[in-house]
Amino acid sequence: MVRLTRAQQQARTRAAVLAAAVEEFTEHGFADAKVDRIAARAELTRGAVYSNFPSKRSLYLAVLLDSVQRDEPAAAGAFEAAGAADGAEAFARVWLERLPLAGDAPDASKLKSRSLTGVFADEPGRTAMAQLASLEALLLALALESCAGPGTGRRVRAAELIMTLLHGAGHLAETAPGFGDPFEVARACRSLADLEADDAWDPPHLPYVAAPRLCDDTWTPPGELTDAITDRPAGFGEDGIVVVLGTGRLRAAEEGVRAPHRGEAVTVALVTDDPAEIGALVRLRIADLAVCLRRAFGPAAGPPMRLVLDERALLAAAVGAGTAEDTEVAVRVRDGKVVARAEGRGAAYAAATASAPAERPSGANGR
Structure with a gap:
């Protein structure tokens, strides 16, 4: 008899729970589904279900995310849009x-x-x-x-x-x-x-954004993080901007994209202090969108920024950011050093428009 490792047994249990949950949600929907019935379908205890998924909502999101991941390899090739x-x-x-x-x-x-x-x-x-x-x-x-x-x-x-x-x-x-x-x-x-509309980017709060703090700190980024849009490794060796956003500040991502100097790398990392539910929601929505973008646009799906789902808060720790809903922290990296830091509303814009200390005239106030 082959003895399964602990990791193999956990993977088998998780797969059994997901399969049972698909049946339960298909028959009863999210609102009327019961965790006890899911456990019975999987021939597991209620505790075994909750050891893998802390709530019915987190289990439902896992089922949806699993469907996204299973559907992509079987989907048709990219349309390769020409315009x-x-x-x-x-x-x-x-x-x-x-x-x-x-x-x-x-x-x-x-x-x-x-x-x-x-x-x-x-x-x-x-x-x-x-x-x-x-x-x-x-x-x-x-x-x-x-x-x-x-x-x-x-x-x-x-x-x-x-x-x-x-x-x-x-x-x-x-x-x-x-x-x-x-x-x-x-x-x-x-x-x-091609709708012609007044679509200028001019957020009214930008003139009031506080100047970043100039610094000369060591930059030690994490490795092995993935760009959620292209599904390719997200390296951090170049100069550029790193923005960490909580789930209540995701709209600020555009400030990191529009403001930087031409050619600089921009990385936006999403964090949450509720990985089981809000984090699962973020993974689901971004993964679903990324599949659609890759199929519709092919290589052009990669926007002028990297989007990282910082589930273990590794990039957040490197930047010195937390994981709360209202987190908005940004740094400018140049020559392997963090040369500017900003926090709060407008942080991405502040860091993106900052100059390195060597470029600034004596007595400059940060803007």
């Missing part, structure tokens, strides 16, 4: 593939569409959902901008409208299955990509 309009339509087509069909069972449909309706009704969850929606729109906008070519302008508002349309289609697929034509929705997203 912003092509990219928007391709992204919409990929995103709409998840929607259930008329006649599908309601609870199974919600699982298929990765619905989060009713899953996060508390304030921390609602805050994280709103901030994630803004970050997703930014990432889609950056992909659209990269397809459109240099000098074509900001596309964040167009991306927000595209995501609004897609999520609306998803909600209708849950509540009124069979309504609407997904091909028409995709074509509508195409037309939105």
Whole structure:
């Protein structure tokens, strides 16, 4: 008889719980699913379920994330968009593939569409959902901008409208299955990509952002972190900006992208002090979006920044940041040293617009 290692046994137990949870959520939905029934389906104790997943919500999110990870290798190849309009339509087509069909069972449909309706009704969850929606729109906008070519302008508002349309289609697929034509929705997203609107980037608080603290600190970044969008290693050897954001400050990611000097690396790290639920939500939403971006845009999916899900707070520790919801800390790295630090609202912008001490005239005030 082959004796399993502890890690192998944990992996087997986790897989059994996930398989049982898929059946339970498919039949009963999130609200009416019972952990006791999941344990019984998996032929495990209730304690064994909770030793792997601390709550029903964390288990539901794990089921959805597992479906994202399983679907990507089996998905069709990248559309390789040739322009912003092509990219928007391709992204919409990929995103709409998840929607259930008329006649599908309601609870199974919600699982298929990765619905989060009713899953996060508390304030921390609602805050994280709103901030994630803004970050997703930014990432889609950056992909659209990269397809459109240099000098074509900001596309964040167009991306927000595209995501609004897609999520609306998803909600209708849950509540009124069979309504609407997904091909028409995709074509509508195409037309939105080139929407001419006043989309200047000019946040009103930037003139009031405090100057960063100039310094000359040792920079010891962690290794083996992954860019969540490209799924490639995220190295930290170059000069550039590192921004650490809690889940209540994700909108600030754009400040790190728009402000830096041309050609500098920008890394945005997402942190949370609730890894089991809010952290799982972040992993799910970013992984789901990244799959759609990679399939729709191919190599162009990589925005002009690296996005790191700093689940063990390794990069946060290197920067000297915490993991609270309102965390916003940024540093500028140059020649292997941290040369500027900023905290609080506008930190990303402050660090990105800072000059190194050697570049500053005597008596400069930090701006």
